[in-house]
Amino acid sequence: MIKIFFFGRLRDTISSDSIILEEVADLDSVEKIRMYLSESRGSIWEEALNQSNIVISVNQVVVSTDAVVCDGDEVAFFPPMTGG
């Protein structure tokens, strides 16, 4: 199981704040998860998740798209931060 969170404008665009993927044997990298969601959830998700500035974290640490993901991990996709 992999839990995936979405934040900010991205969450509003796809109308989802989190999903759980139960079958994760083939989803062992951030890029594979992004491709899987892009293909299975339609064009709005595809466009939103493939914006060049999207930030991705695994277990609450920002990673690059080739980062490894394991069963039980927490992944998040979000726009660049705008706090402070």
Add this chain to the structure above:
Amino acid sequence: MTAMMVRLQEELFDPGSLQFTLFSETRKTGGIVTFTGYVRAIDSNGIPLKSLFLEHYPGMTEKSIKHILSDAADRWDIESIGVVHRVGWLPPKDPIVWVGSAAAHRSEAFASCEFVMDYLKTQAPFWKKEETEEGVKWIDSHHSDEARAARWATS
């Protein structure tokens, strides 16, 4: 050993009392630099702001801020450093964020406070959206913020 304080809250805070508390727990501190960020009264087009929403990533946001403070403590000789950041809906003119850095000498206090703010803007998971009479819109990140943070990068 640098004392560190991180607080995320919906409630209003008082910058003066935060500075008083920071200073009261120090012994070798000779100067404190603080920064307070506020909600503007208007948006970037001059339209009056009704409110500002601060979203965060519970857990990761706190961890990110602690990491930034640890980095600051590694770089500069500071006795105490703290961040208070608000989340949720805020009215215009309310304080959003407070950073305070206490050190024996001013150069460390100035530099570390600016470092923490620059990194908070670009590394801590917060997202702002503004509400005006025209509706609600998410704020885009600024390249200038990334450039400011990049100045602190070490080779």
